[in-house]
Amino acid sequence: MKLSPQRKFKNLLFKFLLTLASVSVxxxxxxxxxxxxxxxxxxxxxxxxxxxPKPVGELGGGMAHAIVGSLTMVGLSALISVxxxxxxxxxLSEYRQGKIAAILKFTIDILTGIPSIVIGIFSYLIFVVxxxxxxxxxGAFALSIIILPIVTRTxxxxxxxxxxxxxxxxxxxxxxxxxxxxxxxxxxxKNSLITGxxxxxxxxxxxxxxxxxxxxGSMYFSDKLTEPMASLPVxxxxxxxxxxDDWQRQxxxGAFTLIxxxxxxxxxxxxxxxxxxxxxxxxxxx
Amino acid sequence: MVExxxxxxxxxxxxSPLKKRGISYKxxxxxxxxILRGFALAIVLLLGLMIYQLFQASAPAIKEFGFSFxxxxxxxxxEDEFGALPFIYxxxxxxxxxxxxxxxxxxxIALFINEYLPKAxxxxxxxxxxxxxxIPSIIFGLWGLYYLAPWVxxxxxxxxxxxxxxxxxxxGPSFGIGILTASIILSIMIIPTITSVCREVFKVVPSxxxxxxLALGATKFEAIKLAILKPSFSxxxxxxxxxxxxxxxxxxxxxxxxxxxxxxxKSLFGAGATMASVMANEYAEADSEIHLSALCLIGLLLxxxxxxxxxxxxxxxxxxxxxxxxx
Numbered sequence: 001m002k003l004s005p006q007r008k009f010k011n012l013l014f015k016f017l018l019t020l021a022s023v024s025v026x027x028x029x030x031x032x033x034x035x036x037x038x039x040x041x042x043x044x045x046x047x048x049x050x051x052x053p054k055p056v057g058e059l060g061g062g063m064a065h066a067i068v069g070s071l072t073m074v075g076l077s078a079l080i081s082v083x084x085x086x087x088x089x090x091x092l093s094e095y096r097q098g099k100i101a102a103i104l105k106f107t108i109d110i111l112t113g114i115p116s117i118v119i120g121i122f123s124y125l126i127f128v129v130x131x132x133x134x135x136x137x138x139g140a141f142a143l144s145i146i147i148l149p150i151v152t153r154t155x156x157x158x159x160x161x162x163x164x165x166x167x168x169x170x171x172x173x174x175x176x177x178x179x180x181x182x183x184x185x186x187x188x189x190k191n192s193l194i195t196g197x198x199x200x201x202x203x204x205x206x207x208x209x210x211x212x213x214x215x216x217g218s219m220y221f222s223d224k225l226t227e228p229m230a231s232l233p234v235x236x237x238x239x240x241x242x243x244x245d246d247w248q249r250q251x252x253x254g255a256f257t258l259i260x261x262x263x264x265x266x267x268x269x270x271x272x273x274x275x276x277x278x279x280x281x282x283x284x285x286x
Numbered sequence: 287m288v289e290x291x292x293x294x295x296x297x298x299x300x301x302s303p304l305k306k307r308g309i310s311y312k313x314x315x316x317x318x319x320x321i322l323r324g325f326a327l328a329i330v331l332l333l334g335l336m337i338y339q340l341f342q343a344s345a346p347a348i349k350e351f352g353f354s355f356x357x358x359x360x361x362x363x364x365e366d367e368f369g370a371l372p373f374i375y376x377x378x379x380x381x382x383x384x385x386x387x388x389x390x391x392x393x394x395i396a397l398f399i400n401e402y403l404p405k406a407x408x409x410x411x412x413x414x415x416x417x418x419x420x421i422p423s424i425i426f427g428l429w430g431l432y433y434l435a436p437w438v439x440x441x442x443x444x445x446x447x448x449x450x451x452x453x454x455x456x457x458g459p460s461f462g463i464g465i466l467t468a469s470i471i472l473s474i475m476i477i478p479t480i481t482s483v484c485r486e487v488f489k490v491v492p493s494x495x496x497x498x499x500l501a502l503g504a505t506k507f508e509a510i511k512l513a514i515l516k517p518s519f520s521x522x523x524x525x526x527x528x529x530x531x532x533x534x535x536x537x538x539x540x541x542x543x544x545x546x547x548x549x550x551x552k553s554l555f556g557a558g559a560t561m562a563s564v565m566a567n568e569y570a571e572a573d574s575e576i577h578l579s580a581l582c583l584i585g586l587l588l589x590x591x592x593x594x595x596x597x598x599x600x601x602x603x604x605x606x607x608x609x610x611x612x613x
Contacts, residue, residue: 003505007505007508008505010505010507011505011506011507011508014506014507014510015402015506015507017394018394018395018397018398018402019398020394021390021391021394021395021398022394022395022398022399022411024391025391025395025414025415025418025477026414028418028474029414029417029418031429031433032421032425032426032429035429035432035433036425036429039432084325084328084329087321087322087325088322088325088326088329090322091322091323091325091326095319095322095323100323100326100327100330101326103326103330104326104329104330107329107330107333108329109596109600110333110593110596111329111333112596113531113535113592113593113595113596114336114535114589114592114593115534115535115536115537115562115588115589115592116535116537117535117537117562117565117566117585117588118340118535118565118585118588118589119336120565120569121340121343121565121569121581121582121585122336122339122340124569125339125340125343125582126335126339145332148329176311176312176314176315176318177315177318178314178315178317178318181318202420205422206420206421206422206423206424206425207422208422208423208424208537208538209423209537209538209562209566212566212569212570213569213570216570233422233424233538236424236425236428237424237427237538237542240424240427240428240431240542241431241542248432251428252428255424255425255428258422258424258425259421259422259425262420262421262422263417263420263421266417266420270413
């Protein structure tokens with residue numbers, strides 16, 4: 001039987017539209033990269049990585065303080081959230097029967113969906129209001145709430161991939177359950193767990209909204225965690241909406257650095273873990 | 287009794303430091319479980335604390351404005367009069383336009399990857415789509431401000447005006463920065479979310495029906511329409527609603543390109559503000575207590591809305607997946 005031309009045409013049109021959509025989604029990705037590469041790489045210099053900002057009007061200066069600030073706060077938040085997140089993930093995967101596991105799962109789902117700005121407000125209410133000052137601690141706390149659900153959910157999914165008989169083998173050897181979890185289940189999936197942690201860190205290093213009124217930002221190096229601290233995304237934001245050409249250039253350089261960090265972390269996380277099951281975690285807040 | 291003693295003896299033979307202190311394996315496991323449960327409960331409490339704090343901080347605004355907060359369109363920090371309608375309107379409009387753009391594109395990409403492309407190529411395209419979600423929103427904002435906004439002003443606006451200019455939606459001057467630009471940025475940002483959920487939903491649709499349709503002489507388009515899109519309709523809806531939840535809470539990118547004016551603009555070219563963007567812009571500078579409280583109340587509203595949207599989306603996709611597994 002021959003296909004009628006109409007049906008043939010519809011089929012072709014459909015395929016064409018799908019191709020068009022798939023190609024068009026790559027356009028913004030390429031445009032953003034191209035844009036940052038052009039504007040950002042021009043503004044990059046050694047100065048940018050080594051110095052703090054100069055006063056308005058003077059050319060030069062950099063974002064070294066913001067890079068250090070970002071590292072500090074993201075590092076702190078990882079220190080808080082990675083152990084807790086892994087423990088919660090273990091709880092969800094190894095003790096999944098029971099009311100508390102169900103409640104925790106629900107809580108983690110809610111935490112994943114909360115807009116980051118609302119988490120920023122929460123951290124503001126807890127830290128900034130009581131300490132009466134913007135502080136790096138408040139920023140790190142906000143970031144840690146953001147990455148906690150990511151670490152928990154990756155850990156849970158990874159541990160669920162481990163076949164049951166592995167655990168039973170450990171128990172049959174006479175080990176207590178906690179040793180089986182620690183020495184067999186967790187150790188065996190170390191590489192995959194690192195993937196989850198790197199993804200979480202990549203997510204935290206790009207967050208701006210929760211830092212705006214917690215860590216607030218500053219224009220020089222600060223070594224006290226109880227004082228406002230600059231961070232790369234907030235510094236980019238402040239420079240981007242400023243009227244000075246030199247600052248805007250610096251914002252592009254900062255954005256170029258930031259996107260290299262985020263995509264670099266994301267891709268390296270993929271190299272650590274090649275299995276497909278984790279794919280859903282590469283998407284933010286899904 | 288005798289049995290228990292002998293069991294203890296066996297356990298005591300192993301030389302663990304904990305064992306010497308007389309903690310049996312059973313007790314050790316119990317302690318480990320207690321610790322894990324403690325952390326789990328702490329996280330649940332943290333969420334409770336968050337809700338409580340938000341409520342408490344927004345209590346003055348609730349007391350002062352009551353329900354009129356939601357339908358009042360007057361936002362004036364200087365005179366301490368606050369109504370959130372402009373922001374609710376801005377959030378809804380930008381999110382809806384973003385969904386209108388992103389949903390068809392995402393569904394198309396998911397179908398193209400799953401049904402048309404060879405596996406390796408499909409995975410590569412999937413990787414690129416997911417990389418979009420790894421880009422921080424501040425970078426979308428920066429790009430939107432310096433690249434997309436001028437493009438919207440110079441290229442897109444004339445086209446829209448000449449074709450659809452008779453609608454009030456596309457009237458008035460365009461400065462590039464405004465609701466339309468924010469919506470476009472949002473749509474790009476939520477494409478990865480919708481695409482990845484759609485791919486999962488399509489994957490659990492049993493392929494038997496598709497093969498049957500193809501065997502009966504249907505074209506690929508007809509087979510996909512009948513045997514993939516129709517049975518997975520509710521799952522796709524779930525994916526779209528999940529994308530909506532993500533669009534509602536997006537802050538920085540929107541704050542940078544929407545223009546931040548607390549007015550309801552009928553035209554898409556006009557400036558606006560969303561619930562998230564007004565918090566980002568005003569929170570650090572708000573000095574009166576009622577202003578802070580009003581912003582907190584907006585945060586609370588946003589929290590509640592995203593909660594219900596996400597919950598709704600999850601229950602739809604979960605049901606769809608369960609149905610797919612059963613068949």
